[in-house]
Amino acid sequence: MHKKFFERLDSLENEYVEFLAELCKIESPTDDKESVDRAGSFIIRKAEELGFSVKVKEEPKSGNPFVITMGGDVNRKALVYSAHVDTVHPKGAFGKDIVKIENGIMYGPGVVDCKGGIAAALYAM
16 A cells, blocks of 8 residues: 555656746745736646635735635545745746756745645645
């Protein structure tokens, strides 16, 4: 059983890295609603592609919060991941090549913090 789990996990590595890199290329400073919502929409599309349910609450000034649900009809205790989509860096702070991978390490806005956590949670689901 564990062998199948790790084989499945390994098979998703390239897809996961590509998703995280594309998400991090969407610069999303906190005070830029349009950019934060663009990053959120990218995540929502992936969640729906994976078969998850999504609910979005429209906000007039800040990025729209959303909830991604997996197995919502299951009658068990819930496990909740909470994350933010915005980054503190102003647009352009990372130059032309926003995301770089050097020696197997990815660099870019949100790679470790918010967006890295979102990608990990989504793929864990």
